[in-house]
Amino acid sequence: MSVLKRYDLEKLAVATVASHTALQILRGAKKYGFRTIAIAGRADVAEFYQQFNFIDEVWTVDFRNFVKAAEKLVEANAVFIPHGSYVEYVGWRQALEAPVPTLGCRELIKWEADQYKKMELLQRGGIPTSRVYKTPEEVDRPVIVKLFGAKGGRGYFLARDREELRRRLAGLSDYIIQEYVFGVPAYYHYFSSPVYGRVEVFGADIRYESNVDGRTFGWVEPTFVVVGNLPLVLRESLLPTIWKYGVQFAKAVEEVVGCRLAGPYCLESIIRDDMSISVFEFSGxxxxxxxxxxxxxxxxxxxxFDRPMDMGERIAHEIREAARRGRLEDLFT
Amino acid sequence: MSVLKRYDLEKLAVATVASHTALQILRGAKKYGFRTIAIAGRADVAEFYQQFNFIDEVWTVDFRNFVKAAEKLVEANAVFIPHGSYVEYVGWRQALEAPVPTLGCRELIKWEADQYKKMELLQRGGIPTSRVYKTPEEVDRPVIVKLFGAKGGRGYFLARDREELRRRLAGLSDYIIQEYVFGVPAYYHYFSSPVYGRVEVFGADIRYESNVDGRTFGWVEPTFVVVGNLPLVLRESLLPTIWKYGVQFAKAVEEVVGCRLAGPYCLESIIRDDMSISVFEFSGxxxxxxxxxxxxxxxxxxxxFDRPMDMGERIAHEIREAARRGRLEDLFT
Amino acid sequence: MSVLKRYDLEKLAVATVASHTALQILRGAKKYGFRTIAIAGRADVAEFYQQFNFIDEVWTVDFRNFVKAAEKLVEANAVFIPHGSYVEYVGWRQALEAPVPTLGCRELIKWEADQYKKMELLQRGGIPTSRVYKTPEEVDRPVIVKLFGAKGGRGYFLARDREELRRRLAGLSDYIIQEYVFGVPAYYHYFSSPVYGRVEVFGADIRYESNVDGRTFGWVEPTFVVVGNLPLVLRESLLPTIWKYGVQFAKAVEEVVGCRLAGPYCLESIIRDDMSISVFEFSGxxxxxxxxxxxxxxxxxxxxFDRPMDMGERIAHEIREAARRGRLEDLFT
Structure with a gap:
């Protein structure tokens, strides 16, 4: 991004939206010597973030006019780290246009707005995905239905068979019907490093979802709203495959979407009891x-690395190393 | 507490009952340079704690006469860190009277002995709580019944409706009937710091309860005995609210109970699938x-803080800083 | 092992099979200054391990002729750390004979090949175990059946009663029928240290098993294939007992099997809702x-120890200390 050329690399600031993973992003950035900016949408949220010393500035802005905030970020010599809530808060159109250097492949946001294109991109990467049904008539097993724009697990529901599916789809539009794969959920965290020219498998988690992960005894219908995350380590014999899928995905983004997947991303899967993996989502x-x-x-x-690092530190490390090598443009779009 | 005035602050010891969280409390204390004392109720327990270098002394005492042990602690220049098992082992009356400087708001123990007063205190803090039913007749949905003095999850049971509730309550007295909220359990750890004048949100966990968290397939009735804990991180957009509830609770204790909630405490909740929080318990x-x-x-x-800290270290840090500033009396009652 | 006498202790290498826990073993070894060797069975696995700087050499070998690889390890001045996948990959006969110094009690592998002998060894250690049924006729409650050679949870099934058991056992042989204990699973990690003359309780985990730990709503039959692990901390009042069981097991191995259980091992249990523990497996x-x-x-x-350590580092620490004290032969067989 050409604006980066005018940045003072000695005084770089790192900014993100005050939610989601902002705490680790900004703490990591501060640890690596960057100025830090949190952008909140509400005063009470701003108040929470203001109490932390590692955050230099907390801005309260109107997300409906995020482009303006982005312009101010450029004046502040800031690069921007996008996360899942960012796109949700400002909308994918603003996220595409915001004139601030933004980590990773911005164009990917377009693909993520469409569940069918998401699955297509995974398949182009040779990654095994859950079967998608074009019509309810094709369905011959339990399925999960995701409404377009479903976020954080809200807007998902299960149907055990075609009959139930038909009944529940009545009146709905803009959804995707996927095979409900039996197994356990596992989410893989990757980091694509232009500086080191490699994809790192960085960690894994399980989402903690209300109410399905509670004790409901079948007394209420399962819902899938993410309220937290649980640490997971993977069976080591699965790691080579999981790493390979991460590499393949980064390559598919480069080839199909046409831009570099720099920074963190995630593949979201079910592991079946034959240890095969079925990916049903990604996050860019x-x-x-x-x-x-x-x-x-x-x-x-x-x-x-020689010592444990969290993802916020990993991002900051990459930015610092890229800045040192005059390669910041490999990270930001 | 006036006895603190006679303590030699250069030779302070930190003591706790050998169970529950004693290992992290004493290890943290040792790391900050305090002498450490573990107080066991049985010889085999004492034997376990004796093997660790960070514990200077392991005493075996009769918990029925804890007041005497407390007197010896004063002679030993020790402050005392209470935890959940402490009150269980020595009883709330002795815990109220033990003449040793005890971290936090001792008076709160009285409120915790009565499930109704506990819920009242939460409500006085403006914290959303699970509905309490005064009589079985009011019940119109699934409920959980907690016998008074229930400890570590033992003495809880579920009833799906009024009929089942009536049947199971037969012959019982001294219980509280609460709405059984559907969602996922989440326990929030706080630290109230008189030294820094703030409430810190410190972490979160999920209790690991036998048998309800096992694979029982509905073949046996669910029971809720805590046998361990699992790490949890919260959706970051929930954190401002969770922090606020912690602040409000500390304030309610100060206003209603009349003493300062110094040190660690906990709010225990269900997070519903609309992301609202229902607090059903606290620990002071x-x-x-x-x-x-x-x-x-x-x-x-x-x-x-600049580096990760566990709760044992956090307590020790607060004691050291308070001692340096001549403010130990803000911590102990 | 006499071959150790000819080793150059200044240039010791640590080797293991590239799977299971190889990453932490080799990383720990490198941290303590050892050369490191990963032994892979396939080229794609080798490729994965080759990317890590802490692994000095990745060998690709034919596991059917592991004895040959073991001879090369001796030439390379290497000691060998066995893990669960090692025995699975090379077979217990080769594992018994491989002429490379191997951590721990090699003879124990024989006992582990027979589910009945495993249970016997636990009982000889005075450790409470799940009831084993000699015949289906004795069965009066839910049971779990494990086929001999079951690995990583594959080859297990449940039967709720005698009728179901009979039906499912038809045509099968070489299995063990165990009481299906209701409660929660908990796996205890120990380290037996000849250098310090003690058994350390090192950690605990829960296995993450597909599909039983997924959201299956009873729509498919439960299966138990381990695909990952979750961190667990135990109720501290259980720790003295859990530590004691670890000590008793190490003693039983020494007395019954006749060799020293040096290094890491594990007891695998269910904790009931009365907090009693039922051990159903061990790993040597x-x-x-x-x-x-x-x-x-x-x-x-x-x-x-003064700072947190993972099991890979713990092993490396023991090897270094044993080497310094001329006691390597206490670790390897």
Whole structure:
């Protein structure tokens, strides 16, 4: 991004939206010597973030006019770290246009707005995905239905068979019907490093979802709203495959979307009881699951570095190294 | 507490009952240079604690006469860190009277002995709580019944409707009937710091309860006995609210109970699938859930400090800083 | 092992099979200054391990002729750390004979090949075990059936009563029928240290099993294939008992099997809702559950050491200390 050329690299600031993974992002940035800016949408949220010393500035802005905030970020010599809530808060159109250097492949946001295109991109990467049904008539087993724009697990429901599916789809539009794969959920965190020319498998988590992960005894219908994350380590014999899928995904983004997937991303899967993996989602940027190792670092980070590192530190490390090597433009779009 | 005035602050000892969270409390204390004393109720327990170098003395005492042990603690120049098992072992009357400087708001123990007063205190703090039913007749949905003096999850049972409730209550007295809220359990750890004049949100856990968290397939009735704890990080957008509830609770204790809630405490909740929180319990002192980050520190501790810290270290840090500033009386009652 | 006498202790290498817990074993070894060798069975696995700087050499070998690889390890001045996948990959006969110094009690592998002998060894140690039924006719409650050679949870099934059991056993042989204990699973990690003359309780985990730990709503039959591990801390009042069982097991191995249980091992249990423990399995070497604290260390490691340590580092620490004291032969067989 050409605006980066005018930045004073000695005084770089790192900014993100005050939610999701902002705490680890800004703490990591501060640890690596950057100025830090949190952008809140409400005063009470701003108040929470203001109490932390590692956050230099907390701005309260109107997310409906995020482009303006982005212009101010450029004046503040700031690069921007997008996360899942960012796109949700400002909308994908503003996220595409915001004139601030933004980590990773911005164009990918377009693909993520469409569940069918998401699945297509995974398949182009040779990653095994859950079967998608074009019509309810094709359905011959339990399925999960995701409404377009479903966020954080809200807007999902299960149907055990075609009959139930038909009944529940009545009156709905803009959804995707996927095979409900039996197994256990597992979310893989990756970091694509232009500086080191590699994809790192960084960690894994399980989402903690209300109410399905509670004790409901079948007394209420399952819902899937993410309220937290749980740390997971993977069977080591699965790691080569999981790493390979991460590499393949980064390559697919480069080839199909046409831009570099720099920074953190995530593949979201079910592991079946034959140990095969079925990926049903991806996230093209940092996921909240990386919060599980804030401060003390991820188990897998020590595979690549001398000491444990959390994802916020990993991002800051990459920015610092890229800045030193005059390669910031490899990270930001 | 006036006895503190006679203490030699250079030779302060930290003591606790050998159970619950004693390992992290004493290890943290040793790390900050305090002498450490573990007080066991049985020889085999004492034997276990004796093997650790960070514990200077292990006493075996008769908990039925804890007041005597407390007197010896004063002679030993010791402050005392209470935890959940302490009150269980020595009884709330002795805990109220033990003549040793005790961390936090001792008077709160009285409120905790009565489930109705507990809920009242939460409500006085403006914290959303699970509905309490005065009589079985009012019940119109699934409920959980807690016998008074229930401890560690023992003495809880569920009733799906009024009929089942009536049947199961037959012959019982001294219980509280609460709405059984559907969602996921989440326990929030706080630290109230007189030294820094703030409430810190320090971490979160999930209790690991036998048999309800096992694979029972509905073949046996659910029971809720806590046998361990699992680490949890929260959706970051929930953190401002969770922090606020912690602040409000500390304030309510000060206003209603009339003493300062110094040190660790906990709010215990269900998070519903609309992300609203329903608090059903609190603990006025350190909870066992903080054991999850013993040694390497909690994810949220780095929000306040340069390096990760566990709750035992956090307590020791507060004592050292208070001692330096001549403010120990702000911590102990 | 006499070959150790010819080793150059200044240039010791640590080797293991590239799977299971190899990453933490080799990373720990490198941290303590040893050369490191990963032994892979396939080229794609080798490729994964080759990317890590802490692994000096990755060998690709034919596991059907592991004895040959073992001879090369001796030439390379290497000691060998066995893990669960090792025995699975090379077979217990080769594992018994491989002429490379191997950590721990090699003879124990024989006992582990027979489910009945495993249970016997636990009982000889005075450890409470799940009831074993000699015939289906004795069965009067839910049971779990484990086929001999079941690995990683594959080859297990449940039967709720005698009728179901009979039906499902038809045509099968070589299995063990165990009481299905209701409660929660908990796996305890120990380290037996000849250098310090003690058994350390090092950590605990829960296995993450597909599909039983997923959201299956009873729509499919439960299966128990381990795909990862979750961190667990135990109720502290259980720790003295859990530590004692670890001590008793090490003693039983010494007395009954006749060799020293040096290094990591594991007891695998259900904790009932009366807090009693029922052990249904053991592992005589490092378990994958220890991967949960790779890099940042286990909560209980700080009970014994000044800083958190993971199991890979713990092993390397023991080897270094034994080498310094001329006691390597206490570790390897």
């Amino acid at each position: 940027r940092i996921v909240a699951g990386t919060n599980i190792y804030m401060g003390y670092g991820s188990p897998y980070s020590v595979l690549y | 002192r350190i909870v066992a859930g903080t054991n999850i980050y013993m040694g390497y520190g909690s994810p949220y501790s780095v929000l306040y | 070497r490092i378990v994958a559950g220890t991967n949960i604290y790779m890099g940042y260390g286990s909560p209980y490691s700080v009970l014994y």
